[in-house]
Amino acid sequence: MPLAPLSVLLAALLGWGFLDGLFGPDEVEAPTAPALEKAVDARLRTDAARLHPATADLYGDRELLWADARSRAALARLLDAAPADGVSAREVHADAVPALRRALADAEREWEALDGQARDTLADPRPARLAALDLAITDGLVRFGDALRGRRTDPRRLYTHSWFPTVRDSSGAAFDALAQAVGRSDVRAVARALDALRPPHAGYRRLRARLDALQGDLAPVPDGADLAPGERSVRVPHLRDRLTAWGYLAADTLDAWGRPDAYVFDDSLAAVLGRFEAANGLDRDSVLDDSATDALNADLAPLRRTLALNLERWRWLPDDLGDHFVWVNLPAFELRVLQRDSSASPGDEYAERLRMPVNIGNAQTAGWTTPVITDSVHTVEFQPAWYVPRSLAAANVFPMAVRDSLALWRAGFEVYQNGAAVDSRLVPWDSVSVGQFRFVQRPGPSNPLGRVKFLMHNPYAILIHDTNKRYTFDDGAGSSMSSGCVQAGAPDVLAEYLLTTVNGWEPGQARAAWQRGPRRGVRLDRPFLSQFTYFTAWAEADGALRVYSDPYGYDERLAKALGLGPAATTDDDPEPAS
Secondary structure, three states, X not given: OOHHHHHHHHHHHHHHOOOHHHHOOOOOOXXXXXXXXXXXXXXHHHOOOOOOHHHHHOOOOOOOOOOOHHHHHHHHHHHHOHHHHOOOOOOOOOOOHHHHHHHHHHHHHHHHHOOHHHHHXXXXXXXXXXXXXXXXXXXXXXXXXXXXXXXXXXXXXXXXOOEXXXXXXXXXXXXXXXXXXXXXXXXXXXXXXXXXXXXXXXXHHHHHHHHHHOOOOOOOOOOOOOEOOOOEOOHHHHHHHHHXXXXXXOOOOOOOOOOOOOOEOOHHHHHXXXXXXXXXXXXXXXXXXXXXXXXXXXOOHHHHHHHHHHHXXXXXXXXXXXXXXXXXXXXXXXXXXXXXXXXXXOOOOEEEEEEEEEEEEXXXXXXXXXXXXXXXXXXXXXXXXXXXXXXXXXXXXXHHHHHOOOHHHHOOEEEEEOOEEEOHHHOOHHHOXXXXXXXXXXXXOOOOOOOEEEEEOOOOOOOXXXXXXXXXXXXXXXXXXXXXXXXXXXXXXXXXXXXXXXXXXXXXXXXXXXXXXXOEEEEEEEEEEEEEEOOOEXXXXXXXXXXXXXXXXXXXXXXXXXXXXXXXXXXXXXXXXX
């Protein structure tokens, strides 16, 4: 009888499952190496057409690269961050990895729940799911690295004769470092290699931070009664968040909800709202009314796309922009001179020495768009003659002569045939062809180069110059109205800067040459680097986001090549956010 209570207790413990660990299923063994190798091989053959060419090379011995669950989790987080770089989750399989991880976990639980006899008779599902997850992570990392070095599309083919990029990582060393880190199954080295593939520029980091802040959902500004400056409302923090998202407040603005004045619609915030209203075609009354609320709550997806497109353009620039250079952003109609400086604004490696508006090439005329190119200024020429390119001679100069045989003489053109000067007044222009002649316009008020030009090395006759139509800058802004060159809004200031900085001229000497001549070419003591760029979104060092119009329609072409949707829209001449 004394054993009865013990047997009852054991039965109860078994019934309640407390002794499952002692009497439950056999210990589960990990999948065997041959089974895993077979699964990897099968997956490689199944996915061969979809994998990046470098992925299969990493599985030469058909072994898993990410057998450890912690490594897989860490790498999944790396892939989840791809949209902050403007690379979609789909491109790097970040959208598929969570489902593959869940499928593996399900297979592991189901396999563990089986007894030993069942495991001996059933096929183990774990190797196939481990292989699928392993290859998805590896292929995602390889594709992410390729995207970060700017290989998703070729701008030379996308913008034929208009874009001349610098090929980053041309030796492939940075990408090879990523592949080697993946091959070693070294998670930390993979993270470092991906970061090394990103452009090293502060402008890229700032724009990336802006895009990262737009990931996920942002609460809308709630509806409510019209809110005027000086009033208080729970809508104000939502307003700050939305203005920050749209780029009208700095990305590092103090937390909208944690501010001491979080609910006060103060005058400074009202002024920012006024700028937003003006840029969106609304009455600039700085009142948070229904129309302003609707505009603030508009879909942010087009802005995300625009930022992603411009991150891609950063990846087409050289890693080293130089220590001192001219920077022209064509959509901004703006020229800056930047110099590397340790005392530059926080978050930037360059100090701005000059800024001026520019006119760029006309998009409506074939062949007149200003190209994106890295080059350098080698000569400053005062009171220049204009050696008319053949395309412009055919389009402009020759038709002018046909209409009026005295027109070229009055405008100061010299005409050459077979290298010899001819009198333009005596040429029967209606019975000759343009190809027989060369045209040179002497310095003077009709010369479109104005009083100074800045010669560059490129073979496309693209340069920076003055213009005889100074009135085009009367409003302080530039436009797209040149025949391809960049027309500087303050060419005398640019000449003064280059010649005093590079050649050591006395202050005022270059301006005097610009004003009074004579005609003179001055070779710079060293070439001065120039970058003609194309950014429709730009994050300033002070946190402001500026979104510009797309004068050449380049955003749409790039978006199509990358499989993205509609871009952010701006007015023809929007007021930049600040």
